[in-house]
Amino acid sequence: MRRRDFFTVLGGGIVVLLVDDASAQQARPRGMGRQMPQDVAAWLHIGEDGVITACTGKVDVGQNSRTSLTAAVAEELRVPVSSVRFIMGDTDLTPFDGGTAGSQTTPMMWPQIRRAAATAREMLLDLAAQKWNVDRASISIANGKAASNGHTAGFGELTQGQKLTKTIASNVPLTPATEWKVAGTSVPKIAGREIVTGAHKYPSDIRRPGMLHGKVLYPPQFGAKLASLDPSAAQAIPGVKVVHEVLAAPRPGFGSDVVGVVAPDPETASKALAALRAEWTPAPSQPSSSDVYSYFKQTAEGGPASSDGLTTYTIAYLAHVPLEPRAAVAEWNNGKLTVWTGTQSPFGVRRELAEQFQLPEESVRVIMPDTGSGYGGKHQGDAALEAAILAKAAGRPVKRNWTREEEMTWAYFRPGAVIEVAGKANPDGVIAAWEFHNYNAGSAALRTPYHVPNAREQFHQTKSPLRQGSYRCLAATANNFVRESYMDELAHSIGMDPLAFRLKNESTDERLRAVIEAAAERFGWANRKKTPNHGFGMAAGFEKGGHVATCVEVAVTNGAVKVVRVVEAFECGAVVNPEHLRNQVEGAISMGLGGALFERVEFAAGKISTNRLSRYRVPRFADMPAIESVLLDRKDLTSAGAGECPIIGIAPAVGNAIFDATGRRVRSLPMAPQGLGRAAGGAG
Amino acid sequence: MPVFPFQCKARHNRAMANVTELDVNGTRRRIDADAGRTLLSVLRDDLDLTGTKYGCGEGQCWGCTVLIDGQPARSCLTKVGAAAGKRIVTIEGLAPEGKLHRMQEAFLEADAMQCGYCTAGMILGAVALLRSNPNPSDAEIVSGMNGHICRCGTYPRIIRAIHAAAKKGGRA
Numbered sequence: 001m002r003r004r005d006f007f008t009v010l011g012g013g014i015v016v017l018l019v020d021d022a023s024a025q026q027a028r029p030r031g032m033g034r035q036m037p038q039d040v041a042a043w044l045h046i047g048e049d050g051v052i053t054a055c056t057g058k059v060d061v062g063q064n065s066r067t068s069l070t071a072a073v074a075e076e077l078r079v080p081v082s083s084v085r086f087i088m089g090d091t092d093l094t095p096f097d098g099g100t101a102g103s104q105t106t107p108m109m110w111p112q113i114r115r116a117a118a119t120a121r122e123m124l125l126d127l128a129a130q131k132w133n134v135d136r137a138s139i140s141i142a143n144g145k146a147a148s149n150g151h152t153a154g155f156g157e158l159t160q161g162q163k164l165t166k167t168i169a170s171n172v173p174l175t176p177a178t179e180w181k182v183a184g185t186s187v188p189k190i191a192g193r194e195i196v197t198g199a200h201k202y203p204s205d206i207r208r209p210g211m212l213h214g215k216v217l218y219p220p221q222f223g224a225k226l227a228s229l230d231p232s233a234a235q236a237i238p239g240v241k242v243v244h245e246v247l248a249a250p251r252p253g254f255g256s257d258v259v260g261v262v263a264p265d266p267e268t269a270s271k272a273l274a275a276l277r278a279e280w281t282p283a284p285s286q287p288s289s290s291d292v293y294s295y296f297k298q299t300a301e302g303g304p305a306s307s308d309g310l311t312t313y314t315i316a317y318l319a320h321v322p323l324e325p326r327a328a329v330a331e332w333n334n335g336k337l338t339v340w341t342g343t344q345s346p347f348g349v350r351r352e353l354a355e356q357f358q359l360p361e362e363s364v365r366v367i368m369p370d371t372g373s374g375y376g377g378k379h380q381g382d383a384a385l386e387a388a389i390l391a392k393a394a395g396r397p398v399k400r401n402w403t404r405e406e407e408m409t410w411a412y413f414r415p416g417a418v419i420e421v422a423g424k425a426n427p428d429g430v431i432a433a434w435e436f437h438n439y440n441a442g443s444a445a446l447r448t449p450y451h452v453p454n455a456r457e458q459f460h461q462t463k464s465p466l467r468q469g470s471y472r473c474l475a476a477t478a479n480n481f482v483r484e485s486y487m488d489e490l491a492h493s494i495g496m497d498p499l500a501f502r503l504k505n506e507s508t509d510e511r512l513r514a515v516i517e518a519a520a521e522r523f524g525w526a527n528r529k530k531t532p533n534h535g536f537g538m539a540a541g542f543e544k545g546g547h548v549a550t551c552v553e554v555a556v557t558n559g560a561v562k563v564v565r566v567v568e569a570f571e572c573g574a575v576v577n578p579e580h581l582r583n584q585v586e587g588a589i590s591m592g593l594g595g596a597l598f599e600r601v602e603f604a605a606g607k608i609s610t611n612r613l614s615r616y617r618v619p620r621f622a623d624m625p626a627i628e629s630v631l632l633d634r635k636d637l638t639s640a641g642a643g644e645c646p647i648i649g650i651a652p653a654v655g656n657a658i659f660d661a662t663g664r665r666v667r668s669l670p671m672a673p674q675g676l677g678r679a680a681g682g683a684g
Numbered sequence: 685m686p687v688f689p690f691q692c693k694a695r696h697n698r699a700m701a702n703v704t705e706l707d708v709n710g711t712r713r714r715i716d717a718d719a720g721r722t723l724l725s726v727l728r729d730d731l732d733l734t735g736t737k738y739g740c741g742e743g744q745c746w747g748c749t750v751l752i753d754g755q756p757a758r759s760c761l762t763k764v765g766a767a768a769g770k771r772i773v774t775i776e777g778l779a780p781e782g783k784l785h786r787m788q789e790a791f792l793e794a795d796a797m798q799c800g801y802c803t804a805g806m807i808l809g810a811v812a813l814l815r816s817n818p819n820p821s822d823a824e825i826v827s828g829m830n831g832h833i834c835r836c837g838t839y840p841r842i843i844r845a846i847h848a849a850a851k852k853g854g855r856a
Contacts (some may be wrong), residue, residue: 062799103742184728188792195800196788196807198735200777205734213729265729267721322800323739323747323835372737372801373835404740583838587798590837613744613833621826624839 003338006165009093013047014123015161017167018116023146040095041170042109044073044116046124047591050144050156052077052084054113057097058105059089059344061322061374063643064580065105066108067111067190071577075183076117076175077650078634079155080146085393089346089368092359099345099379101470101546103641106576110427110639114183114601115172125168127158137512170672172216177574177635184635185577191370195610202372203342204327207399211329214390215273215312216260216400221606222253222466223283230277240266240272243393247356250384251465253606254410260386262394266401287465288604289316293418299463305437310420311486313667315441315478316600317412317466319610321618324372325407330387331397336365342371349381353388376644377411377472380480385571408611413601414471415464418598419482422451425490429504436483442475445543445648448483466603472588477595477651481669484539484652488659498538499525511571513547516540518630518636519569523551534564535661539652545640546572550649552625559675561597563623563654569630570646573637581642585629588646593617596651598673703768707779708733715761723757724748725762727774735775735804737830745833749805750774756812770803775804778811787811790849791842804831810846 006015017040037438044054054073060066066086074081089094097109100343121141128146129136131153177184178513195201223372231242243260248255259276274645287295297304306621328341337357343349346366354361371378387400402410409469418439424432434452443459459475471477491501499520506513520526528536533556540549553565555579570585600619612617650667659665664676695765706713708731727733727750739747741760748759751773778785779845787807790796797803806829813820813828820828825843 048738062797062801064798186795187798189795191800191855192792192795192797193784195803196775196784196791197779198733200800201734202737202801204738205728207732207734215711240840266725267718321835323745324737371799373799375835387716395756401738404742515825583795583798583841586840587837591835606718612742614742618835619837619839620833621830621843622837624843638793 004244007163010045010053010683011047011049012161012163013045013166014120015166016116016123016499017110017120017165019167027577036483042059042095042116044113044120046120046155046159048156048160050154051085052079052155054085054116055087055094056109056113057089057094057347058109058369058611059100059346059379060370061100061344062372063105064189065579065618066370067102067187067580068106068576069639070112071183071187072110072114073117075180076114077121078141080503081182081187081190081317083144084102088370090365091346091350091367092365096347099348101344101376103546103644106639106641107545108304110188110576111436112170114174115168115549118172118174119166119168122157123164123433124155127162128153131158152638159327159585160200175539176679184450184575186652188578189580201369202324202327203329203340203369204324204372204401206329206340206369206399208331211261211397211399212264212394213266213269214260214387214398214400215269216258217273217276217278218385218406219255220280222286223255223606224280225255226257226259226267227279227281233277234261234275237263237268237272238273241267241394242272242276243390245389245393258386258389260390262390262398269683283606286606290602290604292416292465295465296416296418296462300439300460301462304439304460305420305458307420310422310435310437311489311667313416313419313421313482313485315481315669317416317468318471318595318599319408319601319616320375320377320411320414320471321408321613321616322373322375322377325376325402325404325672326382326383327399327401328387329397329399330384330390330391335363337388338367338387339365339384340367340369341381341387342374343368343378343381343384344374344376345379348379350385352381353387356385357388357392372558375472376474379470380412382410386457405611408616412467412469413470414474415441417475417478417682419478421482422485423486423490425494425496425501427494428499429494429496431490431505438475438479441478444474445476445541447477449507449509449542450487450502450505452505466601472591472647473543476648477592478669480539480648481651481655484541485655485667485675487666488537488553488656489665502540511547512540512542512668514632515547515569515571518632519549519551519567522569522628522630523567525551533661535657535659537653537658537660539649539656541648543645543648546570546642546645548645548649550653552650552653552657554654556658556661556676559672559677561595561654561658561672561676563625565626565632565649566650566653567628567645569632570642571632571643572640572645574635574639575631575633576639578631579630585640586627587642589627589650590619590683592647592650593654595669596654596671598670600670600673703764704767706764706772707770708772709774710780711847717764719763719768721758721764723750723762723767723772724759727759730830733774733776737801737804739802739833744808745802746804746831747802747833749832751807751808751812752847754812754815756809773808775808778807785851786852787814787845790845790852794841794845794848796838796841796845798838802834806834806842810842810849813846814850843854
């Protein structure tokens, strides 16, 4: 949207454009600048009807950013939450955004939206002062109205007849956390009612007039190439059209061919897909989930480090398993492409589509309805690309919903890893040596937060047989699992209590110490009582601006691990929404239990065998421990995101508790895929 | 886990007549659907009742739960022919005239969702649970609801919501 278009689209009133230096430095697509000024990070409009519209390229995949951002506007504009409308993740209406990732919505976008709203409030004060010819200082703004000595006016009355635009820098003063009235409170989920009534339209629920349904033929294994295609049987089905496109840039694993079918209903599309006769040239041999760990070492760039004296841990690949599989609806109108799709990166998907169809980016609109979760797994635009190709060929809108099997095969995965670690603790508890090598997973939380002189920590880039990508906290889960497990090994090597050992080596990070102490106190760590088959474990860490400490109790019966109780202390600066923060912490613990105990992607010869929920176990009601969250609200600190960091403590805390219960150190994730007895990999 | 009550034995019987009418949310809806199609597809694609969600297509997640004659059923496994002539309730039918069901209210009050994609199935499953057991224990909720997956992990809140709805009493 161009600046002048605000008033065409939304009517008169006032607009605040927020200029952000940091986001201006983010990677930008080519061809930007003809539309939204490049440096605008957020904008806000107050209409002549008093309706407040705010806008961001961020999206909501269940982490409740729509609610927190709405509360930000309500806070700074002194209006009820219900009077604010938020447009999110629509590339025609919202400013460019690099993607909803890295827990950046709260630390970056949340203050920006507040600054835009605070500026609008100042503009309203000016308008009221002008209107009533009174001193600005005599005007107060509360509850959606300005008032001064007998005058009152709603925002709409003040913005009547105006077309004011103000561009501001990102350094406008904000209401301090200690004075918050709406922010910092448990504002209920904005779309809650639409969700419990089934009214909310997720991407897979979108329907367009004349819409057809599409399916795509995928290779029988990653990297297999299409040798021949006989579409005649499929084409003979009434209403079916077969589409065959060759991509300029092949998609890894999928290849360059996009072969699909469209039909009036999904069942006919499925029949047509099954009727396609294709022959494939097999891919060269690929590592399997059982030999991938040696493959990581073999393919390490610059060769692997010496393993002498190192203890090996292994981390399995994980699937995100969003309950809503990838979905997109694409529609072409006079050369312009509009796609509704569930993505954490609407502008990234727009770029993918513009490149594929050789269109200027303004000829592609990507709209992201609040989506059935992501967990870092929905950045790429595969479903959108397929829907757009099929819709173009069909000359009608096309819906492309991935099946569960497709989602669990053709999405990308959280990377597997080999991690090798060594260290030494002196008898007084001081860590004297520390060496740590991560193969493949990544470098998030690679560095130990404890005070260790001459630590050697290295991430080794390797090849991955599977397409891999982001996930909540990505490598930080793997790195924390190993570091905190090995901290426990070191504590036991000198007979020191794991809590005391951590506090002894905690460096100067008082925030880490605070969460460790808070978790230990609520858990009753000092007074824990050993009983047969039960064990206690703890872990701590920080990532993405959050600090976390986790204490757990497990019960191990005949190799079956049951996590009985979890206490997690979490601190991410000033708390934005206590109830939603607790929900994130609990959810991260629940999800993290899966990766800790039983989730793993199994594959061989380029095929995923864990491609269904009946073959890939995710946490269920019966797996839930009693969960207590302890929130440390640091109103003196900037708010950080909470969708990721709370997941990193659970796996090592559970592993340490298993050791406490059984004397057995499990050095592989998942730790108990079929109970402890058959734990794979480096189980010791 | 409740036993799946509607097995369509004539799954591949092409001679099976089309279904022309469904009783959904108290209304007779005209359709023209092959009896072997899934109820999920007919609800979503023919009737645009998209509150019922596809999650896995193999009965593992219960995200597609609807009530058929008051019993919870996985619409992804139910053939529309087996649902014909029976009373079907989807999430859209739980709040007639805009008045939320006590279970819907309880889910909102407990903030028992994140992305909300599993919520419709969860609520209908929980409604059915309370009909058969008006005051379930934690363990009974866990065993009654264990088929449902919430990938965001809001299980403890859902348990809390079901307890709260049970306490409210009233319309099941």
